[in-house]
Amino acid sequence: MDNILISSAQLILPGHPQNGKIVDILIEKGCISRIAPNIKPTTKKLHIVDGKGAVVSAGFFDLHANFGEPGLETKEDITTGIAAAAAGGYTGVAVYPNTNPPIHSRSEVALVVNTAKGNIVDVYPVGTISKKREGKELAELYDMQKAGAIAFSDGNQAVQQAGLMGRALLYAKGFEGLVISFAEDETVAGGHQMNEGQMSTYLGMKGKPNLAESLMVSRDLFLAEYNDARVHFTCISTAESVDLIKKAKAKGLKVTCDVAAHNLVYTDEEVVGFDSNFKVNPPLRTKKDIKVLLKGLKEGTIDAVVSQHTPHEVEYKNVEFHIAQEGIVGLQTTLPFLIRAGLTPEDIIRYLVVQPRQVVGKDIPTLEEGSEANLVLFDMHAKWRLTAATNKSKSENSPVFGQELIGKVKLVINHSQLVENK
Structure with missing residues (x-):
């Protein structure tokens, strides 16, 4: 250079x-x-x-992105993921275990770490909570952390068993590991296509209610409090979740959370055109939810904004809405989305630079x-x-x-x- x-x-x-x-x-x-x-x-x-x-400012840091490697390189490999991240302003990215095989042992963690080494963007793998992301048996969390895992999550498959989630929180507490909750009660959310509300009724589509998220947020807050453990919620999308986390922070619980950039600018009204690029999980919510999410950022309830970068091949998106895969590529558009949402440069630095690194204990570049x-x-x-x-x-x-x-x-x-x- x-x-x-x-x-x-x-x-x-x-x-x-x-x-x-x-x-x-x-x-x-x-x-x-x-x-x-x-x-x-x-x-x-x-x-x-x-x-x-x-x-x-110091380079952006993303707490939630999906690269396809290992196994799903046709969606995104580590090299192209790094290129997208750098073009979007990021110098650090946490990659989720939505891969095949999942990042559920030290072998997969080491693969990501070694493949990404020496590039302009630092890539930090997030290991699974459960083996194969099946939600049945605890993965080797400590081994994965020693190999370079920055935190633990089952990705876009929420841990449905409360006992398993509680054991994960307690075990990770012993070595200062961070467990990340993707809050979704599948028994409430099952079969959804979009947010449940007036628009889903109008379109005649199955809707996921806010309750599916807030129920799981409430459960994991109880588990974190019971075990006196840290928990981080990723991609919260509802007014109820913001309220629950705000109250938990006021009580002194060790809780942090983030929101996806697109959930700050788009509502479920976008789905009226059946553009599958608006099909995301959690789904696009209502104007009321966006208003509360933005207030939660300003008040400090929400700690960071993430890209939730989720690439898919054209055959998984250019299909009917109800069979399309969920997710958008977001690494290069997070900044424009935050500007559209009305955030100031100071806000952007806070939610993309400083606080994401604080959540995972990484040093903030000093400049x-x-x-x-x-x-x-x-x-x-x-x-x-x-x-x-x-x-x-x-x-x-x-x-x-x-x-x-x-x-x-x-x-x-x-x-x-x-x-x-x-």
Whole structure:
């Protein structure tokens, strides 16, 4: 990587001595050598990036993404997943075990860690809670953590057995592991196609009620309290879940949670056109739910925003809505979605940079002189399109494919590597 000068960018990072100021940042040999209001180039061998009107901060960190490797590489492999993540502003990604085989032993964890090693994006595998994600027998959590697993979840298959979930929380507590709950009671949610409400009734489709999520949130909060253990809820989508977690935090429970970016901007009304790219799990909810989710972010109930990047081949999406697979590719569109939702640059740094790393105990890049450069430069107002040319994922299942988006990542730097979006 050439030496780089980022000029006239607004640095936003809580606690940084230059927070909020317009600065130049000189990066030499992969490290930040100088931060000052005006740095004059001293050599011709310098790649200058105009940061005027843009924000520079530590690289984004995603707590929930799906790559296909191992076993489902036709959806996404680690290489293409990293490319999509870097294009979206991420320098760290937690990948879920929705693979075949699942990431349910140290072998799969080691495969992901070793395959991703040395790339611009740090990839952290999330191991399963149960063997084969079957929800019957506890997986080897400690072995997986020693091999590099950052947390434990059964991915998009919620743990239905309360006893198993309770044992997982208690066991992980012994080695400071983090158990992640995907809150869905299958006996209530079974056979759903979308959110249960006026729109599902109008369309004559089976709906998943908010109760399916809030029941499981309530259960796992009780289990976490009983075992005095940490729990993290991923992709909460309902007003009831926000209320339950808010009360749990007020009681002093060790609970954190995140929300998917698309659940902050789209409602179940989008499904009226039967576009399968709006079929996600948890489903798109109502305007009331979105309002409460955004309030939950502002108040600190919700800790982070995730991409829930879920790639699928065209044959799994370009079909009738009721048989289409759930999920969208989200790594490159999280920033535009958050801007559309009305978040400020400070909010974005809080929910994509600082608090996601705090949830999993990772150090926040300092952006200090002498430190390794781990940063993102993004423009809140720049326009671009997600097209076959700009899309870095293997898959194209996005509701905004081909549309003009506001909010563009200009570059990412990490591990002496640069990705720049032209």
